[in-house]
Amino acid sequence: MNAPEYHSNKPKSKNVIINFWRFLQEDSWQSWLVSLVLLVVLIRFVFFPLLSLVTGSSLPLVVIESCSMYHESSFDSWWNEHSEWYEANGIEKTDFEKFPFRNGLNKGDIIFVWGYSNYKSGDIIIFEPNLGSSALHPIIHRVVAEGPYQTKGDHNFAQLVGGDPANSQNIDETNIDKEQIIGKSVFRIPYLGWIKLVFFEPFRLSGDRGLCS
Numbered sequence: 001m002n003a004p005e006y007h008s009n010k011p012k013s014k015n016v017i018i019n020f021w022r023f024l025q026e027d028s029w030q031s032w033l034v035s036l037v038l039l040v041v042l043i044r045f046v047f048f049p050l051l052s053l054v055t056g057s058s059l060p061l062v063v064i065e066s067c068s069m070y071h072e073s074s075f076d077s078w079w080n081e082h083s084e085w086y087e088a089n090g091i092e093k094t095d096f097e098k099f100p101f102r103n104g105l106n107k108g109d110i111i112f113v114w115g116y117s118n119y120k121s122g123d124i125i126i127f128e129p130n131l132g133s134s135a136l137h138p139i140i141h142r143v144v145a146e147g148p149y150q151t152k153g154d155h156n157f158a159q160l161v162g163g164d165p166a167n168s169q170n171i172d173e174t175n176i177d178k179e180q181i182i183g184k185s186v187f188r189i190p191y192l193g194w195i196k197l198v199f200f201e202p203f204r205l206s207g208d209r210g211l212c213s
């Protein structure tokens with residue numbers, strides 16, 4: 001009785017891989033489309049989970065979407081215009097000069113978020129909106145007080161307080177629980193986030209579109 005023949009699938013599998021690799025190297029729209037899909041899948045399901053693990057933050061990369069942290073001029077000029085609020089709340093110019101990102105952040109900046117840390121006055125933190133707020137995205141503002149945490153946007157002349165009729169999204173940044181905090185900004189890439197923002201700008205309110213000024 002003859003023994004059954006055994007055919008290995010290894011050569012066939014190897015050929016499939018080689019042919020697929022050659023396909024990806026083709027200069028065709030089909031190859032470009034498949035490569036783009038693979039890149040998105042790789043970033044979404046491999047790169048971001050690994051980055052979240054390393055940084056300890058559920059949101060390791062964030063794009064600045066508004067002008068609330070924007071400085072419209074040099075640091076000295078900005079301070080002369082905004083100093084009244086800070087000095088009334090115990091923050092002097094010499095204190096602010098030591099803060100990270102003392103010149104603020106620009107719309108379109110990409111920031112790296114670090115979640116393995118305690119937060120202190122001057123840090124720029126990313127935190128979830130409070131209950132009762134209609135804000136859809138995390139807020140990125142500078143810590144101006146601790147216990148409880150309070151923040152303020154560098155470009156804003158006052159804090160956002162819940163119940164204020166002028167505060168359309170009912171954001172309250174005067175009583176932030178540590179559980180709301182996603183992390184703090186540790187590094188930025190200027191303006192690269194505009195690659196994403198340009199697709200959403202047409203749907204924003206007219207006053208929120210474009211570069212900060």
